[in-house]
Amino acid sequence: MINVKLTIDPLSVTACEKMIEDDQAGGHVVFIGTVRNHTSSKKVLFLDFEAYGPMAEKEMHKIAERALSKFEVKHIVIHHRVGQLEIGEIPVVIAVASAHRKAAFRACEYCIDSLKETVPIWKKEHFEDGEVWVAAHP
Amino acid sequence: MKINLLVFGIARDILGYAQHEMSIQSDMRIQDLKHKLSEEYPDFKKLAKFDIAVNQEYQEDSFVLSERDEVAIIPPVSGG
Numbered sequence: 747m748i749n750v751k752l753t754i755d756p757l758s759v760t761a762c763e764k765m766i767e768d769d770q771a772g773g774h775v776v777f778i779g780t781v782r783n784h785t786s787s788k789k790v791l792f793l794d795f796e797a798y799g800p801m802a803e804k805e806m807h808k809i810a811e812r813a814l815s816k817f818e819v820k821h822i823v824i825h826h827r828v829g830q831l832e833i834g835e836i837p838v839v840i841a842v843a844s845a846h847r848k849a850a851f852r853a854c855e856y857c858i859d860s861l862k863e864t865v866p867i868w869k870k871e872h873f874e875d876g877e878v879w880v881a882a883h884p
Numbered sequence: 885m886k887i888n889l890l891v892f893g894i895a896r897d898i899l900g901y902a903q904h905e906m907s908i909q910s911d912m913r914i915q916d917l918k919h920k921l922s923e924e925y926p927d928f929k930k931l932a933k934f935d936i937a938v939n940q941e942y943q944e945d946s947f948v949l950s951e952r953d954e955v956a957i958i959p960p961v962s963g964g
Contacts, residue, residue, distance in 0.1 A: 798958070858964055862963060868894075879959070883931060
């Protein structure tokens with residue numbers, strides 16, 4: 747089972763975990779991305795996430811499909827939030843269920859690593875003295 | 885011919901718009917569009933990179949654009 751979602755609403759970790767419940771699964775791995783209060787030594791006030799919505803959901807789906815074919819996992823949920831997020835809030839949740847734990851850990855890591863490389867979502871960090879699009883410049 | 889250009893993140897800051905019906909020569913390739921953008925807006929050259937998606941799929945530099953394509957400028961992504 748694959749479930750992907752891009753939303754402006756707060757993400758529910760519990761809802762993501764519920765979706766992957768399966769009596770045949772011996773392990774759930776859940777990655778929760780949270781907004782950090784600093785970059786290098788600079789204090790971050792909040793983040794803005796924007797996405798190319800339809801393509802972002804397609805790319806998230808492709809990643810989940812690839813993970814399902816690469817690893818022995820049963821269910822993958824990838825939810826990502828957009829809009830303004832405060833420190834400590836959750837921009838991304840990835841939940842994976844599999845019969846055995848190793849595949850679940852590997853698939854979950856594959857999903858978040860791939861998401862950061864290919865899914866058209868951008869974050870802007872807001873500091874006390876300005877703002878920066880993350881990763882835009884070398 | 886015309887394409888529907890969608891612009892995100894720092895690329896939107898560079899161009900000053902999020903969406904634009906752009907007139908281009910027919911048979912324009914993605915590499916030609918990238919070159920045109922970089923020449924007209926040198927700030928594109930300062931980016932780590934930028935990709936082009938056509939109708940919501942990443943495409944290579946050799947891809948040829950068609951009338952009415954939805955063409956998105958994808959600066960370095962930073963989700964998660």
